Amino acid sequence: MKQRKFKKEVIDTFRLLTGKTFTIGDALNVYLSTPTKIHSESKSARQFVHRNILRFVSSADIVQVKSEGRAYTYKITEQFSARIAGTNAPEFPKKEDLPIPNNALGKNLTERLHQQKLMLLTAMGEAEEYDAIYKELPEIGAQIQDLYNESRDRCSKLLGKVKAIENLIALSGN
Template sequence: MSKPSIKINAQLNSIIQDENFDNFSVTQLLDSYLAMCAVTKEPNEARKYVYRQIHRLVKKGLLLKKGTKNSKSIMYQKSELFFDTKFLVQSTTAAPVSQVTSAPAYASDAIKQLEERLKESEVDLLTSIGESEEYMRLYQSFPEMKAHLESLYLLARENSSKLLGQIKAIKSVLSHQRK
């Protein structure tokens, strides 16, 4: 029996074929996709394009959707079928794009956007850490609220962990872009 085949954009193929790229969000794939593209894309159009591609891969059973509907914490995981599928790489001109006059200008713009996103994530991380610390202080002051405060504390810690992951991913892409 021959392997099933599916057409896929060259950049998306390169990203999702990476063995370390698993359990990802739409945002993580979009960031990697935008960082890899040699052409600029309208961010909203690129997001729609990436989301459509993810949805198509989920529908074909190549990616598994993890998380609750309408949640910002939805993650995608490669299925067994993913590894048994032959990917037919399409040229990058198949995706909606607008050409850039020079690659260094795009790289500079991408680096600025990534640095800004990094700063935002770092501020969010500090906020989340402060929130979890405050829940601990409140628990010490009001032990009778343990159940409620403990669940809020755990949510804040989980959020901190996600933000750390985002920061790590952004720093990784930034270091690659600066080379």
């Protein structure tokens, strides 16, 4: 079965429910308390949580434990724990996973890769902070929108550079 992809805010919500039995209402309360939520209105948030519980049930990440009338109780499976362990893994290969040629070009590329990754992490942090500030103070959204867009564009460009350097290192290692 193909593994489904879930948004970060969904994973963050259900990660907090690991090891507990919960209802849709419990999951909704946890979701509304997470800073990464994308719905603040109660009805749309409840629908979002319910849809994602159904998606998790269909992918066997969550199982229905019991039902009392219309109220269902759910529990997270080991498969979900494995999934969230996978989401905690870094996006980039570790230094020891990359084939590193012994020549000067390989050393230069490796140093360049580390520099680009550092710049990427900085730009990602900047974009995340603009987003967090906007969520706390939506009245200044117009003032920070351009800054946010610029940092997101920088993230995209830097990610492209990182991937290009990683591809070159992989090619030169063969």
